[in-house]
Amino acid sequence: MPQPWDYIAKVVNIGDSGCGKSSLTIRLCEGRFNPTHDVTIGVEFGSRIIPVDTTPTAQKIKLQIWDTAGQESFRAITKSYFRGATGALLVYDISRRATFTHAIEWLEELRSAADANISIILVGNKCDLADDKREVPAEEARAWAEANGIKAFVETSAKTGEGVEEAFVDCAREIYRNIKSGVYDLNDKSHGIKTNTAKVSLSMDEQTKVTGGCC
């Protein structure tokens, strides 16, 4: 059965409560914005297929997005979803400085649970509030990301949709680069990467030999 994707990658959204993690996910997966979203209990789940470049024949990555609860009381539960994550969106709220200062804790927790090669993107959400309520300058966030080994930084607004697509596309491309450069052992499930054996077999004989034993 043909599937419209080449790879599946697991991505987790993490960050303080109320940063807009769920709104980002809903914006990406369903293209809408709900200004009165309930607080997340445990985790939510959504997925979206993203082409890694703009060409029509581009390979597609299906992002399985695990949107975790930011509240402290769910920490024990959410942590078990970090395992096997290929990518992560570390979200903070640019209008609340505390959410940015907590980012380091989230990062440490993520790195202690997830794979070493995890692709992390720092996301400053609510950039529609940048004019009058900004508390975290973009430059500072970018510098912090670099200092902590995070390769990409974007500012987004789940409300207007600005930057949301880019955030996930950046994440998908980063993962794709890693796949291509052989960072992941595709037989090892712990990276959270799965290859569409049926489709890949047509284009990539090399991969088939390794992973195609199931049929």
Added chain:
Amino acid sequence: MSLLGILQAQAPPKQDATSTIQTLCLRLSTSTLLEDRRAAIMGLRSFAREYKETVASGGLRGLIGTLTKDSEDVDTIKVVLETLLLLFVKDESNPESSEDIALWLTDEFTQKQENITVLIELLQDSDFYIRLYALQLLVAILNNRPSRTQECVLTAPLGISRLVSVLDDKRDAIRNEGILLIINLSNGHTDIQKLIAFENAFERMFSIIELEGGIDGGIVVQDCLQLLNNLLSFNVSNQSYFRETGCVPRLAKLFQFAQEPVPSYAKGQRDTSIEYAMRVCRLFVVPGGLGAAANQNAFFNAGILHLMLVIAFSGFSDFPVRAEALRTVADLIHENSPLQENFAQMKVQYLDPTILPEVQAQQNNPDDLCYVIEGLLDLALLNSSTHAFDARLAACQCLESYFAGNQPVRLHFLNHAINLHAQGDESANVLTCLINLDQDSRGDPYRVWLASVILLHLIYNDEEAKNLATSFKEGDADAGEEVVTMIQSISGNLVAALEHNYDPRIIIGYLMLLCTWLYEDSPAVDDFLNEASSVQSLVSTVKQSSNSNVLIQGLCAFFLGILYEFSHKDSPLPRATLHPILASRMGRDHYVNKVTKLRENPQVRDFEVFRETNHRRRKMGLPEVYFDHTFIDFLKDNYSRILRAIDKDPGLETHNTINGVPHALNGISVELVDSLKAQLEDKDEELQKLQTTCLTLEQKITQEQHESQRAKEAAAAEVQKANAAIDVLRQQHDTESRAAAQKARSEANALEAQIQRARWESTESARKAKEKADAEIAVLRRRVVEVESTLEQEKLARAVEVQRVRADGEAAVKEVTAKLHAAEKETLFAHEGLRQSEERVSECEHRLKASEDALKAATDRAAGLEATTRQQTTTLTSLRESLTVAEARAQHAEKKTQEDQLNITHLEENISTLQTTLKKEEEARTHAQGELAALETRIKRLETEVSEEQTARKKSDEVAAQSAAELDDLFIMLGDLEEKRRGDKKRLKGFGIEVSDDEDGEGDDDDEEEEEEEEEEEEEEK
């Protein structure tokens, strides 16, 4: 791959699955008609296997919501549950399925209490599938998030109760699923275990087991036993509930038919079930457990001990079952002396250890009986089958439990063994096995090993048993045989085993026994050191570099350390000789290295971790069991002491107290100990003496305290007395000084009075003198009258003379007035002097006041003294000192007062001098009177002059007679003269008073001056 290709080719052009699923999900959440929703759910169910992720992400909430919303519609609920179960299933071949989906589903339930509650509510539905699926869902959820689910079930109203009631369901599938769920649910949660037990779970379990046909009931029975295991493990409350609700006999009933033969296909399951049941038994009697003793008795009364022994010694039982039975027996009698004695009296079926188990089963003869101890020894020592090892070890454990905490049993056992050995009895005997290292023993290394372990348990921490073993001797000296002790036999065997490289288990067995035996037992060490070559053999083993066994080398080194630690200067191989052998020939570092390696070896280090599991895994060859747990405890406890033993000087000894042999304390030379003992005795005596003196001293102290109290009081009294004395003195002084002052004042007054009198007298005398002078003047006037009468005669002749006379008179008057002036001045002086003297008197009074002040100061000081005396009443000695000081001060004060008195006497003296001066003054006054007399004489002289004048006048009378002629003229002149004379008279009158004053004053003034000067001098002297 090709198959997939074919499928792909055959498949019709498909609708996009993802969008279909999304549509279905939307329909599920929005449709108002039940039929529509059901259709949507059925659609989702068909996608659930393949598109787990999509179905879950879109439909999970709706599916769960339906459980509540459409709970009446059994068909819908059934489909929903089926769909949810499909989502839980892990499908490796499907890339879209992931563990996270199942986890997410679990969290969706466990994070929302109402979802779990709904699932539990569904269990009330009698529909088979709904019940089953609900149970299966709960099992799946429980597996993913155990502790969270336990809490949710605990929170759900009647949660536990509803789950347990599922066990009554007549449909096996549901009941068995329920058992599995409760097994998982009860795992590790004490509260849930209690709640389940109170839902009559024990009763229900035994009912199910009986329904299933008892111990042969198969996997369900095993599950039931597993559940019992969960409920009872480390749960004392449930254990006593189990015991008190009469479940123990029902448990015992399981073992009653356990030794009956079963078809071979069912034997495996039955053995497993029996082992599970035995494990349940052992939960109650964990050595050292809280209710262990009560449980042991209850189990014994239910006959379980006997049943265990029957199973353990049944020819039909396999070795694993026999081993578990023996372990259960061991726990049942551990440290319970009535049961230990009962146990020894029990009889079991005799099994010939030399024949194979298969043959035993055929020869099963329940009537051939022997005592259980014999049976155990036969099994442990003589059954050389490798399969039997577990059972042999368990038999050894049984014996250990039989000895545990029961010295009479140990001594009886050891005596019995010695007797049998001496008699040359053929039955299994620990001593025989240890002493006779024959071909059979070498072929079955565990025979020596187990014999060593049994003897080790007999003598470990039991001096009496140890002495009994040490004193054992063999060989008849009279018959010319060499007499050897057991230690010598064993050490001989050990040396042989080392030299011939026997199985390490034999060597380790011997070494374990010797280490525990010789530890802290110098006589035993001496016994061993009698054979010096044994030490050489041990040293060379430690030094061996090729083909070395870490365990053996380490143990040899450890044993050498014990030998050295507990040897002494009188040992057959003295410490001084032994030390260089170890420290130089073997090498100190080598020793430390080997002992450390032994300690670090996993066999030693991790012994406790692998204790029960390690040896069961091995299929080929001998098990990897080298150590006994008691020995490992001993080794770990004493490791560091023995490791450091080699660094101890040979002069320092470590003897030990074993009945009547010279002993000493750890690490101290004997001489030192002796001298210390002597010193100690001396010290004791001294101490006693000191204690008695201490007692007397204490008495003294109390006496002295009393005394000091008294002294304090006395001192206070004295101080008071001193104060009183001081007061008295002060008062005296005051009165005295007041008296003195009064006296002085009165004297001064008297003086003043005298002065006044003197003045009065002087004025009086002056007045008298004036009167006299007046009288004289009157006389003179008379005479003048007379003269006038004569002058009438003389008239002219005498005019000149009269003039002269007048001039003379005037001169005399002038003189007198001058003198009068001087006298006036002198009187002024005298007044001045008087005033000064008065001042001096007041000054004198001031001084007096000053002296009074000094006295006051003195009393103040006395008060200060009193204060200090009070302060210094704290300690006796200081009190005394202060007392003397106080006394000294009091004396001082007395001195002061004496001084004051002196001053007063001084003052008195002054006063007396004052009086003398007064006398002098009086004298002076007499002097003045003298002068007055002189004045009077002068007046007399004046009179004489007047008389001379008269005579002269007489002469002039004669002249007058001659000049009578001229008399008439003279009368005229006399008239003139008379007029003048009257004026003169007037003038003279004034003069006359003045002259009298003048003459009185002088003498008084002089006297007073003198007196004042004297006073001044006196005061200066003061």
